[in-house]
Amino acid sequence: MTALAALIRRDIRIALRVGGGALIGVLFFLTVTVLMPFAVGPDLALLSRLGPAILWLGALLASLLTLDRLFTADHEDGSLDLIVMSRTPLELACAAKALAHWLAAGLPLIIATPVLGLLLNLDGTATLAVAVTLLTGTPALTFTGMIGAALAVTMHRGGLLLAVLVLPLSIPVLIFGVAASQAAIVGPMSFGTPFSILCALSLVSFVIGPFAAAASLRHGLD
Amino acid sequence: MRLSGQQLRCVRGGREVFSGLDFAASAGEALAIVGPNGSGKTSLLRVIAGLLVPADGTIALDGGDAELSVPEQAHYLGHRDALKPALSVAENLSFWREFLGGEPEDSAKCLSAVALDHATHLPAAFLSAGQRRRLSIARLLTVRRPVWLLDEPTSALDTAGQALFVGLMQGHLARGGIIVAATHLPLGIEARELRMGGAA
Numbered sequence: 001m002t003a004l005a006a007l008i009r010r011d012i013r014i015a016l017r018v019g020g021g022a023l024i025g026v027l028f029f030l031t032v033t034v035l036m037p038f039a040v041g042p043d044l045a046l047l048s049r050l051g052p053a054i055l056w057l058g059a060l061l062a063s064l065l066t067l068d069r070l071f072t073a074d075h076e077d078g079s080l081d082l083i084v085m086s087r088t089p090l091e092l093a094c095a096a097k098a099l100a101h102w103l104a105a106g107l108p109l110i111i112a113t114p115v116l117g118l119l120l121n122l123d124g125t126a127t128l129a130v131a132v133t134l135l136t137g138t139p140a141l142t143f144t145g146m147i148g149a150a151l152a153v154t155m156h157r158g159g160l161l162l163a164v165l166v167l168p169l170s171i172p173v174l175i176f177g178v179a180a181s182q183a184a185i186v187g188p189m190s191f192g193t194p195f196s197i198l199c200a201l202s203l204v205s206f207v208i209g210p211f212a213a214a215a216s217l218r219h220g221l222d
Numbered sequence: 223m224r225l226s227g228q229q230l231r232c233v234r235g236g237r238e239v240f241s242g243l244d245f246a247a248s249a250g251e252a253l254a255i256v257g258p259n260g261s262g263k264t265s266l267l268r269v270i271a272g273l274l275v276p277a278d279g280t281i282a283l284d285g286g287d288a289e290l291s292v293p294e295q296a297h298y299l300g301h302r303d304a305l306k307p308a309l310s311v312a313e314n315l316s317f318w319r320e321f322l323g324g325e326p327e328d329s330a331k332c333l334s335a336v337a338l339d340h341a342t343h344l345p346a347a348f349l350s351a352g353q354r355r356r357l358s359i360a361r362l363l364t365v366r367r368p369v370w371l372l373d374e375p376t377s378a379l380d381t382a383g384q385a386l387f388v389g390l391m392q393g394h395l396a397r398g399g400i401i402v403a404a405t406h407l408p409l410g411i412e413a414r415e416l417r418m419g420g421a422a
């Protein structure tokens with residue numbers, strides 16, 4: 001457990017320092033959301049109808065933006081070799097790295113959501129609904145994205161490949177995330193149904209993500 | 223304790239790097255892998271470290287901890303230093319101490335053993351190549367492991383650093399450790415040579 005805690009602490013510390021990825025995601029999220037009203041125009045009703053979808057898209061792209069460095073950085077400086085060799089099971093190490101990435105890059109997005117909701121003319125309930133669905137949905141994005149990050153490790157310029165591999169996997173999360181927020185705001189569907197599926201997607205990704213990523217890392221090392 | 227490999231065969235990118243390779247090193251013994259570039263020195267070290275899967279053959283550590291695999295009882299010092307530029311010298315070292323687990327040594331003592339104790343709070347980004355190497359060597363000291371796998375360990379080290387590292391290797395051997403090192407330069411310690419074939 002000390003080993004995993006040390007890994008999480010290290011990754012968060014690196015992400016928060018200058019040059020780390022934590023702020024980049026939030027800034028990107030902010031940019032996308034701020035630009036959207038300019039593109040859509042001053043139609044407040046339209047903005048608040050599109051709001052949840054815009055926030056979800058922004059969060060999805062923002063969390064992908066920094067994900068490609070999840071294993072590449074460790075691979076380039078040789079840390080990954082030592083992590084693979086260590087007494088900590090690689091699956092747990094992968095899960096710890098994904099958790100650290102979510103805490104440093106995913107959680108700030110959710111904290112920023114209420115502020116950005118104001119820009120999109122969302123009321124309190126709507127903002128709360130989006131924030132809650134992001135809170136349950138973004139871990140799934142990180143844990144499925146981790147598989148792509150592990151596959152892209154041995155390739156140069158793997159960032160683009162990551163997007164191609166991971167975006168299809170994140171479509172279900174996007175669908176049910178936006179559906180749950182819309183259900184909470186306008187109905188007529190109940191909030192519980194899509195939200196339960198979103199939770200299920202997250203739980204499945206917690207199980208599959210670390211094993212798939214570890215298998216791909218073991219296979220890809222050379 | 224005895225580290226040995228039998229009939230090892232390694233294939234990389236469809237090309238056979240070496241085959242039918244045997245080696246053995248007992249406690250307190252150093253094995254120097256020598257040979258021209260491309261002869262498979264690094265590949266052999268990575269096979270022992272479990273980072274490459276051999277196409278054939280076995281590796282065993284007799285007298286080691288039966289619960290642990292060979293890589294889990296070994297330190298690997300590769301070309302790359304496994305240091306994070308954003309973290310300080312002390313943070314880098316204490317991360318590896320906590321992550322690798324096992325019997326920890328005092329961080330300050332390890333840093334002074336490689337003469338880096340004056341730079342504890344400096345971010346690793348500001349270290350020179352030689353200082354980075356010294357910091358990676360401190361990692362070998364911070365957690366005790368019986369087997370050291372070293373890939374060109376003395377590259378980038380100055381004369382004083384090399385002398386210091388020779389002392390550390392002698393200390394490790396005196397405690398019954400095993401060293402397997404791939405090197406072009408003389409290690410400076412008494413070592414058996416394992417000559418790899420010419421570049422194929």
